[in-house]
Amino acid sequence: MKIRKVQFEISAVRPEQWPQDGLPEFAFIGRSNVGKSSLLNRLLNRKSLARVSQHPGKTQQINFYNINDTLRFADLPGYGYAQVSKTQRAAFRKWIVQYLEKREPITRVLHLVDIRHEPSVDDRDFHRLLLELQHPVLVVATKLDKIAKRDIAKHIQQIRTGLQTPNPILSISSEKNMYIDELWSVLETDLTAHESELSDNE
Template sequence: MIRIKNAEFITSAVKQNQYPESVHPEVAFVGRSNVGKSTIINALTNRRKLAKVSNTPGRTRLVNFFLINGQAMLVDLPGYGYAKISKSDKAAWGKIIEDYIVNSPNLKRFVLLVDSRHKPTQDDIAMMDYLRYYEKDVVVIGTKLDKLKRNDIKKSEKLIRETLQMEKEEPLYLYSSTSKENLQQVIDLVFKDLLPEEA
C-alpha cells in the first residue's frame, strides 16, 4: 500500500526551460477538459485545493508540477477536446503537451482519464495512440464511477477497453472522487514503483 503523506505545488510551465530542475520520477495526468482531472488529483493527494477545479472546462493551459512525498512529481497536463476554443488554442495546447512528452527525461508513466459513463471519444483514442507511439507506460482511469448503475460497471469497463484497444493485462480502474471508491487501488496503480510501499 502506498500512502501519500504530503503534496506541494512546485511550478507551472508552458515550455521546457520553465520545467523544474528535478531528478524525481514523473507521472503525468492527461484527459478531456471536463473529465475531472483536478478533482481526482485533489482526492489522491487528500488536498482539497491543490489543483484548481474550474466550473468552466478548458481553463488549465499550463503544465503544473506537484511534488508528492518529496519523492515523485505529479504533472497535470492541459485538458484536451473542449469544443469552445479556437483552432489556434487547440494547436497551442497540443504543442505544450507534445513538448512535455518529448522533452521530459524523468517521465515514467501516464494516467489517461476517461469518463466512465460514456464511450471514449475520438480525442481519447487519439491520445491513447499518441502515448503508445512514444512507448509510454499508460494507466487508464475511468472517472465518475458514482454516476454509473452497479450493473453497468462491467459494461463500461468492456466498452473502454474495446474502444481504446486495450489488452487484458493493461490496467484500468473505475473511480469516484465523490465516494472515494477504489481510491487506494488507484493510488497504488498510479505511483507503483515511483513511491515506496508501506507494510
C-alpha cells in the same frame, strides 16, 4: 501513501521551465471536464490544490506538484474543449505532445476517460500517441458513481474497445472516494520499481 508535503511548483509551457531534479513523475492527461482536478485533490487529500472549475479548459499550462520530495504529479491541459479557440487548442496539443515526447522522468501516464461515454476522437488520438511512445499507461475511468454497478463491466469493455488498448483500466470515483487506494497502490508499485532500478544502476 502518507502525504506529508505537497508543493505547487510551477505552471510551465516550455521544456526549460520544467523541474529538472529528476523525481519520478506521474502525468495526468484527459479530456476537459473528465475530473482531473478532482482526482488530484482526492489523491493528495487537499480540497482545492488543483482548481476545480465549472468552466472546462481552465488548466491551460502544465502544472507541476512536488509530493514529499519523492515524486511529482504533472497536470496536463485538458483537451477537446470546444469553447477554447482553435489556436489555443493547437497550442495545448503542442505542449502535451512535446511533454510526452521529451520528458524523461515520466514514470507512468494516467489517461483519464469518462466511464459513462465511449472514448472520443481526442481520447483515441492521444491514447494512440501514448502507445506509440511506449509510456507505461494506466487508463483511469472516472465518475464511477454515475453508473449502475451492473453496467460497469460493459462500460469498461466499451473503453477498452474504443481505445484499442492493452493497458490496465481502473474505474474510480473521486467524489465518493472509490478505488483511490487502489490507484495509489499502482503509483507506489511504480515508485518501488524506480527505486530498485536506481539501486541496480549504482
